[in-house]
């Protein structure tokens with residue numbers, strides 16, 4: 001019997017791929033052959049000598065001690081692309097919330113609670129609505145840093161919205177980028193992308209080369225008033241630099257899926273609780289892909305997305 005230990009709530013649609021006649025699956029499995037996890041930060045001492053593979057149901061593997069695993073010969077899989085649509089849709093939400101008066105408009109309406117004259121409320125809101133006018137995305141320029149599965153999907157969406165799209169990837173030759181639509185203007189120099197974009201969205205893994213990529217120098221290179229979106233990882237941004245940029249107007253809005261105390265309560269910041277991949281569909285896709293890759297390895301020795 002092959003034993004699979006799980007961490008976090010992994011979608012049962014994925015775990016059901018393990019035939020229980022051959023696999024024992026659950027959080028309580030000790031001396032496991034493999035581990036499946038989502039966001040649990042796995043410590044080296046949680047990987048017992050019996051473990052041969054770890055499947056991360058998601059794109060990033062920064063919660064797995066990959067170097068330790070490599071040294072031990074433990075294969076680490078991820079599930080690239082499986083949650084890309086969910087992240088893409090939240091990038092759109094972030095761009096729209098940063099340009100349209102939805103959040104301040106809702107807060108304004110909430111302050112009116114307690115009355116009963118709806119005709120008067122409606123008249124007042126018609127008078128007040130000019131405070132909540134916004135801008136459209138069509139005709140604006142989106143810069144995408146990171147052209148993997150998610151960045152490429154975001155590019156396709158932005159083109160459909162009538163945006164101009166600039167793309168840069170520090171790790172990948174832009175020509176090799178994953179399913180990148182050919183309307184994307186490939187930029188070799190990140191500062192040129194920052195200087196010419198109204199919105200910049202980050203879609204990079206955490207690596208030594210990407211940690212604090214958005215620093216003082218990059219913020220200074222930005223088109224003043226730009227909207228920066230971070231649905232990738234907190235570590236890619238130097239928060240002191242972002243706060244300075246917000247304070248001096250170099251950054252108009254910061255939209256981040258990684259809440260930090262120093263950013264809470266600012267009108268120019270929109271924070272979400274790391275929900276980029278949190279849809280039922282993405283959770284199922286990641287769990288199914290993780291389970292299928294793991295089985296293929298355990299049964300056939302095939303290694304995919306390692």
Ligand code: MLT
Nearest residue numbers: 038039058059060083277
């Ligand atoms: C990812 O790396 O794909 C996301 O962080 C997934 C998640 O939220 O679990």
